[in-house]
Amino acid sequence: MGIPRTGRRLPRLLAPMVAATLLTVTACSGGGGSTPANGDTAAPAEKIKLTVGLFGDFGFKPLYEEFRKTHPNIEIEERQAAYADHHTNLAAHLATGAGAADVEGIEVGFISQFTAQPDRFQDLKQYGLDKRQGEYLDWKWQQGVAPNRAVVGLGTDVGGLAMCYRTDLFKKTGLPTERDEVSALWPTWDQYIETGKKFTASAPKGTKFFDSPGEIMRAIIAQAPVGVYDAQDNIVVATNPDVKKAWDLSVRMVQDDLSAKIGAWTPEWNTGFAKGSFATIICPAWMTAYIQDQAKNASGKWDIATVPGGAGNAGGTHLTVPKQSKHPKEAAELVDFLTSPDSQAAVFKAIGNFPSIPALYDQPDIQNFTKDFFNGAPVGKIYSDAAKNLKPQHLGPKEGDVRTAIGNGLGRVEQGKQTPEQAWAQVLKDVENVK
């Protein structure tokens, strides 16, 4: 019979292959086995490399060094990507089960989309991090918790709102420059618009009152008790009067020609900071670092006043540990360390991201912290007040898509492509299609 014969012959062909495979395998295991044998037997733990995935600079570098003092066996590597790319990549890495960092930052605009899938993340309760709950602003803590009560992420910073303005441009147009007087100009958004009209009447050529209405509309929506989602995750853009109010205010600002029509995060925006194309800009705490970076030539010309319309939150981040992490315990320890009160205070002083731990707000070193770039503004006090007055707002799973639809609508008005009514009608249609 043929079959036994092939059976007899096959080994001849297979033998070298098997031998080669075995050799490779033994070589590998030999190499692996030899490391601990040759290594220092006194070392407390094996060497571990943790990766941290972030969007932009979080001011963590000095903290890593600090962490290594207590964890000498852990090496930390930080990866940075642009905001949108970072979250897109993270989603892809989670979906495919490979490629995510051990610690991943998630911005608040995306957090509910990710907490909706708790099985993709380590529940940080397992590592005892739920003990931190009491330290946090309650709403900030809740944002990092999944519907099934798993603790997906611990908060780093919050983005309490303020309004940054250029004192030199204000002076030129005869407006007050002192920050309390400026704050008194605009308790409401209507008064902000009135101030803007006064500014525009005698503004230097090429200078507008603010950059673009997109971020302002975001801020106005953030100040409302309910935003684009209600507590049951229904999209309420069409029925929530506060959203329509934010839209109408923003449209008015466009029609009154207060906008420089420069979209946030575009190259022209960066140029605008350097050239002084706009006199005011919505600035959550984390924005101060960005302004400082872009408007290097304008040190001392910027100052910070309160935001019209009351407190609100824009932005802020959570640190998470994906399920696929090979060292979840160490990663959780790193998350615990990076979000600790001391670390958050250090980050604030270094780059401006404001802590999400209220016990810090009354500490003298935070309260008395000032920034020379902003004309010596007491940023610690300003953002403490902003954070204390915050009323939390529920964010839904497709927050980003909904806001893009509204923002594009406002963009169409600004580009003169549609009347406000047409644009709003299309916004409602677009929002309906968000599932």
Added chain:
Amino acid sequence: MPVVRRAPAAESPPHPPPGESRTRAATSPWRHRLDRLVSPYAYIAPFFLLFAAFGVFPLIYTAWVSLHDWNLLSSANPFIGLDNYRELFSDGYFWNAAFNTLSIGVLSAAPQLALALVLAHLLNRPLRAQTLFRITLLLPNVTSVVAVVVIFSQLFGRDFGLVNALLDLVGIDRVYWQANVASSHVAIATMIMWRWTGYNALIYLAAMQAVPREIYEAATIDGASAARQLWGITIPMIRPTIIFTVIVTTIGSMQIIAEPLLFGAQVSNGAATTGGTDRQFQTLALYLYEKGFRSFEFGYASAAAWVMFLLVVLVVGFNYLVVRRMRGGLDV
């Protein structure tokens, strides 16, 4: 079964000679046979294995995904049959993207190939510093697409852009390039032309150099002008190459994504993935990206990918037919 039949055949020749050569003599015909049968396949296997892993499998898997309500992040993805396709065909934004893709494709491909032909014709003669010219042609193609789009977006910038400054100079109104359909398509087509004209010119040049010089000499004696020679000799002679470039350019232009994405990023973050505030310049590939990687609707994006694939086949087939009928002046 074949194995069984082959085995005795391999066994038949041995007349066991004495000594150590015995084993070699016994195996070599068998090995030779195996070699002849298997080796060719083994040699080409790497390509097909890679193609299967990175070409066929994704293609089929995409089709499978497109039949599900598949969210990139969630673990439960229910089967929904052809619902995604049904929704897609009534999705105005999808057809808007299809129109934009075609429009940008035509605006970039037609002038690009015509210009490439002329450039190649100009270079297809004894020139000083030939290599320099040819390298120069290829330079824009070597530049990264991101760099090209960023530079061009600044040139087309509304407030500080060079193009608008020039328009201002000659008294024409400034254009907000991203705001309108026509202006944005022209701007994006310009970027594509910048990158690919030289590349196509080089391909044409290579083909032109294979055209026998005698034909040109005869034409010159007959008094044909350079333009007449281009139309009457060059184009018909290099037609297979033209067909090739038309197909490759068509496929390329159906896949445009980086240009509109980065061009829209000049307006705002949101307008980047939607290709403008009113989707003025959102291409099919960008639409797919928006659905799949911003909204994480993977099933829907997969359905879009398959329809896009069919559209590419349609458009390429149409172009092929058109170009094949294009004869130039030779047979007239």
